[in-house]
Amino acid sequence: MAPGQRVTSFSARRVRADVPQLTRMVNGHTITYLDTASSSLQPRPVIExxxxxxxxxxxxxxxxxxxxxxxxxxxxxxxxxxxxxxxxxxxxxxxxxxxxxxxxxxxxxxxxxxxxxxxxxxxxxxxxxxxxxxxxxxxxxxxxxxxxxxxxxxxxxxxxxxxxxxxxxxxxxxxxxxxxxxxxxxxxxxxxxxxxxxxxxxxxxxxxxxxxxxxxxxxxxxxxxxxxxxxxxxxxxxxxxxxxxxxxxxxxxxxxxxxxxxxxxxxxxxxxxxxxxxxxxxxxxxxxxxxxxxxxxxxxxxLGMAAVVAHESELTADALTRLELTFDGRVRVIGPLDTIERGGVISLDVEGVHAHDVAQVLDQFGVCVRPGHHCAKPLMRRFGLTATARASFGPYSLTKDTDVLLEAIEHTLKMFG
Amino acid sequence: MSNLEDLYREIILDHYRSPRNRGELPTPPAHRVEGFNPLCGDDVVIYLNVRDEVLEDIKLTGHGCSISQASSSLMSAAVKGRSLAQVQSTIDTFKELMTGHDASLSKDEEIDEELDLRTLGELAALQGVVKFPVRIKCAMLAWNALRQGLEEFAQSPGH
Incomplete structure (x- = not known):
């Protein structure tokens, strides 16, 4: 998209095509970037x-x-x-x-x-x-x-x-x-x-x-x-x-x-x-x-902030539902389970596996999530946690990112099970 | 996945699932020392019973990832019942394993001998960690705390 050109209707696929880093290969896989809450990726108009x-x-x-x-x-x-x-x-x-x-x-x-x-x-x-x-x-x-x-x-x-x-x-x-x-x-x-x-x-x-x-x-x-x-x-x-x-x-x-x-x-x-x-x-x-x-x-x-919110909310609802259905309680979401007044940040506590190990295994699938206390130690203490693995969405995220995330978590659970 | 299998060897997963020497010792006589990894929030607490220059008993508690927990478990098994000189030598050898090439370059004299992995026993299973630089801190957590604990013990009154 050239600067100044208006996008008439939001398309996450078009946003994705604007972000060069999302075509990168990591460990033999196309990158699955789920760390926007740490830092977002830049679309081409910003870089240019x-x-x-x-x-x-x-x-x-x-x-x-x-x-x-x-x-x-x-x-x-x-x-x-x-x-x-x-x-x-x-x-x-x-x-x-x-x-x-x-x-x-x-x-x-x-x-x-x-x-x-x-x-x-x-x-x-x-x-x-x-x-x-x-x-x-x-x-x-x-x-x-x-x-x-x-x-x-x-x-x-x-x-x-x-x-x-x-x-x-x-x-x-x-x-x-x-x-x-x-x-x-x-x-x-x-x-x-x-x-x-x-x-x-x-x-x-x-x-x-x-x-x-x-x-x-x-x-x-x-x-x-x-x-x-x-x-x-x-x-x-x-x-x-x-x-x-x-x-x-x-x-x-x-x-x-x-x-x-x-x-x-x-x-x-x-x-x-x-x-x-x-x-x-x-x-x-x-x-x-x-x-x-x-x-x-x-x-x-x-893009329109309302469209961004709607897109990220849809991704979050889909991810929350599939996490529940796929893992049947073995992966706990540390955050609200509905999408009312909630953004696309999903902190995970994977049964029996430390967040660092989760993130390490996910990296082998090209999945970028953040392990740790997320600079919010009082909150982690409040919930008796030392770390979570956090996946977060941006306007360029797609449900296929969630597909890869779930597959990689499945592998993690098998490995540590 | 080969790197990942190097990192998560079966011995490591075994020590993570069933950590050895887990627990506490009454203080005194035991010396208690804590270690933290401020980056990830992992922590370890080590209890040491030293008598006649021998580390008679060691217990650990704490939270952390498989690497930090397996490393502390493997460490406890490797040093328990050993003389303080042997413990120190094991700490040095393990640290060399983790820092690898960089450490030998930074020293003035060249190191002639290759690190003999056989002297490390099961600890050698942790060598895959070196390929994952951010995880070396995880593996070193308990070892740094042990070294600090032994130093504190040596300086404590009555010793």
């Missing part, structure tokens, strides 16, 4: 946009007066505007900060907004299903400010336990929570959570690393205050992430990293930070990555 940028338009941004420098700046700022539109940022591009990834975005919130606004006794409320990126920065902030970090429990049905939410919200200044669990696939009720947070005058930050790539996100409609996500989980490149926050919050936040690009003035007696988003973008930013992210967002918009 970045190549073209490096071939013809590269220069540093925000500095030069020559033509290619202007083009690079336009490309970089154009990406910011595209991302703002994608998440329906009410204030537009001036609310979108480019970071390195979701993790850096959370560190920025904690170390800038958190350190400036939170003190002893203030509570940051998380959930047991958070990624370490939305846990560790808050523990680090606790060391320096004496805040309390609290967790919303997860039910045996792999959903947030909101029965005691009113109690949990006492003293809370920030509710920081994932839009979609990278282990369970559970999608959380963000609008309800935002309204609950606002009812106690707390803000809400959402980890969109998974949810932004697998569903439409409208920050204004959801009434969010912060949103974080990564380029490489939404068909874009590594090395670029996003922090969105409302303009009035952004304007009140002190700078994060110091250096070039983030200043209005530097003297021998001090400095004055720049205003707006550039205050948080010290040093040469990820320009080619922004170009790639722009192309990825265009690509997703052309």
């Amino acid at each position: 946009a970045m190549s073209r940028y490096y071939e013809l338009r590269h220069a540093n941004v925000h500095r030069g007066v020559y033509q290619t420098a202007n083009e690079a700046t336009e490309a970089y700022e154009g990406a910011r505007a595209r991302v703002a539109g994608f998440i329906r940022a009410p204030g537009g591009a001036s609310e979108v900060v480019f970071t390195k990834n979701t993790t850096e975005s959370f560190n920025l919130i904690a170390k800038s907004w958190g350190a400036a606004n939170l003190g002893p006794g203030d509570v940051v409320l998380l959930s047991e299903m958070e990624h370490h990126a939305n846990i560790v920065p808050w523990f680090q902030l606790r060391e320096t400010t004496g805040i309390e970090v609290r967790f919303i429990p997860v039910t045996d049905g792999f959903r947030l336990d909101l029965d005691n939410l009113d109690e949990l919200l006492q003293g809370v200044r920030l509710l920081s929570i994932t839009g979609m669990s990278n282990v369970l696939g559970t999608k959380n009720p963000l609008k309800e959570l935002a309204s609950a947070a606002h009812s106690v005058n707390a803000l809400i930050a959402v980890d969109g690393a998974q949810s932004v790539a697998h569903g439409a996100t409208d920050v204004a409609d959801l009434e969010l205050d912060f949103l974080t996500f990564s380029g490489h989980k939404m068909l874009g490149p590594t090395g670029i992430g996003v922090l969105w926050t409302r303009e009035e919050i952004l304007d009140s936040m002190p700078p994060f990293l110091g250096g070039g690009g983030m200043i209005a003035d530097v003297r021998t007696d001090g400095y004055t930070p720049a205003r707006g988003v550039t205050r948080f973008e010290a040093g040469t930013p990820p320009i080619a990555e922004a170009v790639g992210l722009n192309a990825a967002v265009r690509y997703l918009e052309a």
